[in-house]
Amino acid sequence: MSGMPGLAQRMNRGLHDASERVAATPFGRPVVHAPLVFGLLLVAYAVQGPGSFATYTILTILIYGIAVLGLNIPAGFGGALSLGQGASFAVGAYTVGALTVDNGWPFWATLPVAALVGLVFGLVLGAPAGRLGEIGLALISLGAVLITLDLIVALDGITGGVTGLSPIGLITGFGAEPTYSLWLLPVLVTASALVAYLLHYAVRVSLIGRSAMATRDEPIGATALGISGYRSKVVTFTLGSGFGAYAGGLFAYMAQYISPDAFTAHLSILLLAMVILGGAGSIYGPLLGAVILVLLPQALAAYAHVNTIIYGATLMAVVLLRPSGLISRTAAPVRDRLRASADDPSGAEEREKPEPAAAAERIRNAGPDAGLQVRGISRSFGGLKALDSVSLGVRPGEVLALIGPNGSGKTTVINVVTGLYPAEEGRIVLDSEDITRLKARRITELGVARTFQTPKTFPGLSVAEHLFLAKRLQPPGQVVGEDLDPWVRRLLKLGGIDPDDPRMMARETGQLGHGQLRFLEIAMAIRHSPRLLLLDEPAAGLSQIEMQGLEQVTRELADLGIAVIVVEHHLDLVTRLADRVVVLELGKVLWEGRPDELMDAEAVRVAYLGGAG
Numbered sequence: 001m002s003g004m005p006g007l008a009q010r011m012n013r014g015l016h017d018a019s020e021r022v023a024a025t026p027f028g029r030p031v032v033h034a035p036l037v038f039g040l041l042l043v044a045y046a047v048q049g050p051g052s053f054a055t056y057t058i059l060t061i062l063i064y065g066i067a068v069l070g071l072n073i074p075a076g077f078g079g080a081l082s083l084g085q086g087a088s089f090a091v092g093a094y095t096v097g098a099l100t101v102d103n104g105w106p107f108w109a110t111l112p113v114a115a116l117v118g119l120v121f122g123l124v125l126g127a128p129a130g131r132l133g134e135i136g137l138a139l140i141s142l143g144a145v146l147i148t149l150d151l152i153v154a155l156d157g158i159t160g161g162v163t164g165l166s167p168i169g170l171i172t173g174f175g176a177e178p179t180y181s182l183w184l185l186p187v188l189v190t191a192s193a194l195v196a197y198l199l200h201y202a203v204r205v206s207l208i209g210r211s212a213m214a215t216r217d218e219p220i221g222a223t224a225l226g227i228s229g230y231r232s233k234v235v236t237f238t239l240g241s242g243f244g245a246y247a248g249g250l251f252a253y254m255a256q257y258i259s260p261d262a263f264t265a266h267l268s269i270l271l272l273a274m275v276i277l278g279g280a281g282s283i284y285g286p287l288l289g290a291v292i293l294v295l296l297p298q299a300l301a302a303y304a305h306v307n308t309i310i311y312g313a314t315l316m317a318v319v320l321l322r323p324s325g326l327i328s329r330t331a332a333p334v335r336d337r338l339r340a341s342a343d344d345p346s347g348a349e350e351r352e353k354p355e356p357a358a359a360a361e362r363i364r365n366a367g368p369d370a371g372l373q374v375r376g377i378s379r380s381f382g383g384l385k386a387l388d389s390v391s392l393g394v395r396p397g398e399v400l401a402l403i404g405p406n407g408s409g410k411t412t413v414i415n416v417v418t419g420l421y422p423a424e425e426g427r428i429v430l431d432s433e434d435i436t437r438l439k440a441r442r443i444t445e446l447g448v449a450r451t452f453q454t455p456k457t458f459p460g461l462s463v464a465e466h467l468f469l470a471k472r473l474q475p476p477g478q479v480v481g482e483d484l485d486p487w488v489r490r491l492l493k494l495g496g497i498d499p500d501d502p503r504m505m506a507r508e509t510g511q512l513g514h515g516q517l518r519f520l521e522i523a524m525a526i527r528h529s530p531r532l533l534l535l536d537e538p539a540a541g542l543s544q545i546e547m548q549g550l551e552q553v554t555r556e557l558a559d560l561g562i563a564v565i566v567v568e569h570h571l572d573l574v575t576r577l578a579d580r581v582v583v584l585e586l587g588k589v590l591w592e593g594r595p596d597e598l599m600d601a602e603a604v605r606v607a608y609l610g611g612a613g
């Protein structure tokens with residue numbers, strides 16, 4: 001299903017900065033520049049005075065900054081249109097308020113509890129919302145804001161109702177009166193912002209962050225890689241809410257008084273606006289958004305009659321002129337090297353051939369049910385029977401070519417085998433295990449890798465990040481007990497991607513050409529270390545040289561013991577590469593045999609080649 005790209009997707013894809021970026025940010029790694037900023041801010045507080053208006057403004061920016069970094073996790077990395085960050089902020093503020101005012105807890109106890117409550121709140125909200133599309137998720141999160149506000153008013157025994165809670169001091173209890181240390185708040189907020197920034201960056205470069213981005217950019221491709229889109233949404237929502245609640249807790253300490261007025265739906269919209277304005281999905285863009293949207297109203301305060309108009313117009317202008325926000329997303333570095341060969345980690349020599357003896361023995365020892373058996377599968381779309389009782393099989397070490405006229409059902413076979421569409425009839429057995437009713441992700445986990453007719457790669461992730469995901473999501477217990485990185489490297493090179501060029505590896509794939517994407521996708525499938533590899537028209541759009549390279553690598557991979565099904569229109573390639581050929585017509589198997597018999601088969605000539613010759 002193509003359909004219109006969603007709002008969040010458009011928001012996230014936006015404009016790609018054409019420049020090549022290797023580092024995570026223009027200022028280098030966050031671990032280097034973040035402590036520097038921390039020090040500079042402390043100097044600024046000292047110069048301005050820790051209780052000054054300037055310090056208060058910086059602290060406001062940092063507190064909102066923590067909340068928007070959190071929101072950037074589901075909204076930027078995950079592409080979810082979340083309007084509920086204000087609710088998490090409120091939950092955190094009231095957790096701190098209630099524990100401080102009613103129970104006299106000090107800040108070092110209340111703030112972790114606030115973050116924890118925020119995580120639970122995010123999980124409770126994210127678990128049902130994660131199943132919904134963009135609009136559903138937006139509405140659920142907005143609903144959460146409204147309900148939270150009502151609950152704050154209703155639970156006045158804990159929250160103080162409309163009157164609110166005060167005084168909220170940083171250090172209370174132990175028989176002491178609430179204490180307001182002039183320096184404690186700035187240091188605590190600034191240190192918290194620093195940690196939040198580093199944590200946010202860690203999420204960005206983790207499997208969680210990259211999986212969320214992959215799902216955002218290409219959900220079907222992500223599923224084929226073994227990523228659970230639902231889990232990604234729930235986890236990112238939960239983490240973001242934890243950040244939001246912690247920020248709300250800090251806000252309570254800064255304001256020393258909280259009431260429902262501070263947490264209306266306007267706050268949630270403001271936080272989302274900060275993320276979008278600064279650059280959703282970028283590492284420090286949301287912080288820039290917080291700076292602008294805190295300072296702008298202050299700068300406009302003198303023009304009371306027009307300030308809202310200017311504020312709104314500025315927002316609209318920026319979003320219209322730069323749909324991806326002020327700061328474009330930045331490719332993140334990957335600590336994951338493609339090895340040139342299993343026994344040569346230095347990466348000098350590439351191994352040309354698999355070890356024939358070991359591989360041949362593995363193939364010989366495969367049991368009678370080894371490989372894939374498809375028995376009488378059918379699948380309809382509306383009134384159209386795309387597959388009608390199709391049976392075929394492929395053994396380890398074998399290349400099966402699936403050919404047939406357009407619309408004969410070749411891709412549907414791959415889609416049904418990989419669980420994208422369930423079969424309506426028949427059985428699919430992989431190495432003696434019935435996989436007919438398994439979900440797509442589970443089938444991937446069993447060692448089934450595929451490519452698509454049009455590569456389903458992730459435009460916002462770098463080449464290296466694609467290969468990172470394929471490796472990290474590799475099924476346990478590799479079938480081919482060898483490191484396949486040398487073949488991955490060869491495939492990349494065939495596609496014109498130099499695996500040893502850091503700039504190339506750091507390039508977002510939204511900037512790559514068709515051939516590069518096709519080889520990258522095949523390389524990812526190989527990095528998955530599959531037992532069954534399904535290639536959907538891999539040679540489409542390739543040159544003769546590229547096709548020959550692809551043919552050689554595919555043969556070698558099969559010789560290692562991988563079972564390969566290749567859907568292909570190039571009959572010359574099919575006759576050279578395949579061990580067996582299955583011809584489909586109108587969803588049925590028309591013919592099956594050796595490639596050298598193909599041209600003599602009368603039925604195939606009539607159906608597939610139009611009876612010529």
Ligand SMILES: Nc1ncnc2c1ncn2[C@@H]1O[C@H](COP(=O)(O)OP(=O)(O)OP(=O)(O)O)[C@@H](O)[C@H]1O
Pocket residue numbers: 381384386404405406407408409410411412413453
């Ligand atoms: N998701 C779908 N919804 C509706 N119809 C579908 C869907 N997927 C496939 N079909 C239909 O099923 C039939 C088989 O399609 P399929 O893509 O498997 O053919 P194919 O042999 O791979 O063709 P091509 O060589 O053009 O890729 C076609 O008529 C197609 O329109």
